[in-house]
Structures are given as structure tokens and as C-alpha cells.
Amino acid sequence: MFCDFLLASAHHLLLFGLVAMLAIQSALLARPIDAAAARRLVGVDRGYGTAAGLLLLAGVARVFWGVKGAGFYLHNPWFHAKVGAFVLAALLSILPTLAFIGWRRQATQQPGWTPEPDRVARIRTLVRIELALVALIFVFAAAMARHGGL
Numbered sequence: 607m608f609c610d611f612l613l614a615s616a617h618h619l620l621l622f623g624l625v626a627m628l629a630i631q632s633a634l635l636a637r638p639i640d641a642a643a644a645r646r647l648v649g650v651d652r653g654y655g656t657a658a659g660l661l662l663l664a665g666v667a668r669v670f671w672g673v674k675g676a677g678f679y680l681h682n683p684w685f686h687a688k689v690g691a692f693v694l695a696a697l698l699s700i701l702p703t704l705a706f707i708g709w710r711r712q713a714t715q716q717p718g719w720t721p722e723p724d725r726v727a728r729i730r731t732l733v734r735i736e737l738a739l740v741a742l743i744f745v746f747a748a749a750m751a752r753h754g755g756l
Contacts, residue, residue, distance in 0.1 A: 607673060609671060609672075610668070610672045613664055613671065614668065614672070617665055620657050620660050620661040621744075624658055625737070627651075627653050627657060628736055631647060631654070632730065632733050632737065634646055634647055635647075635726060635729060635730035635733060636730065638720060639709060639726055640713065640720060641710070641713035641717070644706065644709040644710040644712075644713045645710055645713075647706040647709070647710070648706045648710050651699075651703050651706050655699075655703070658696060658699070662692070679750075682750050684746045684747075687746045687749075688743050688746035688747055691740075691746060692743060694739055695739040695740060695743075698732050698735060698736050698739070699732075699736055701732055702729050702732055705729045709721050
């Protein structure tokens with residue numbers, strides 16, 4: 607029972623950390639991007655990726671070692687929706703990650719360089735879609751915990 611408590615606590619804290627990283631990215635993308643902002647975005651994105659990876663591990667551990675057991679999760683359609691939203695957010699995060707790395711490289715090589723405003727806007731939109739998907743994950747988790755959301 608204590609193991610389940612620890613896994614649930616880690617899972618929730620990591621999810622809140624992931625939300626914080628996305629919110630920071632969104633805020634940074636609302637301002638002009640210079641070399642310092644590009645470096646910050648890369649660092650925050652690294653934190654986001656770390657939180658997402660650890661969150662996935664904690665979630666898998668809950669499925670197999672948590673009190674409810676794999677049968678509860680694997681037969682629950684809301685669990686599959688939750689995992690699907692997580693995977694979609696992870697796939698969408700690839701483009702911002704590549705953009706941040708490229709922006710940092712460009713800003714380092716060419717002082718005064720800034721990315722095109724329309725490119726920044728597209729990346730900001732992707733980050734906000736990721737935030738919306740995370741909000742859906744919270745909704746799916748609530749439905750899942752209530753035995754199918756009924």
C-alpha cells in the first residue's frame with residue numbers, strides 16, 4: 607500500500623512539473639526570442655522531456671505495481687484515452703524541441719539573430735496544444751479513476 611502511495615505521489619508531482627515546464631515555454635514564447643531566451647527554452651525543454659520520461663515510468667510502475675493492478679488499467683477505455691493524449695503530446699513536442707535547439711544554434715552562431723515571428727507563433731501554438739492535451743489527461747484520469755467515468 608505504501609508503494610502505491612509513493613508511485614501515485616511521484617506520478618502527480620511529475621505531472622505538475624510537466625505542466626509547469628509547458629507553461630514556462632508558453633510564457634517565453636510570448637516574448638521576443640534572443641540568444642538568452644533560446645538557451646532558456648532549450649533548458650526548460652530538457653526539463654519537460656525529463657519530467658515526461660519519468661512520468662511515463664511512474665505511470666507504468668503504477669499499472670504493474672499499484673494497488674489497482676494491470677487488469678483495472680488495461681481494460682479501462684479512459685486509460686487508453688489518457689495514454690493516447692500523452693503520446694500525442696509527446697509527438698507534438700518533437701517540433702518545438704527541434705526548433706529550440708535550432709534557434710539556440712543560430713543565435714550562438716549569428717549574434718543578433720532572431721527567429722521569424724510566424725515560426726515562433728506556430729511553435730507557441732503547438733506548446734499550447736500540448737497544454738490542452740495535458741488538461742485532457744487530467745479529465746481522462748478522473749474518468750478512469752471512477753471505473754470508466756460512469
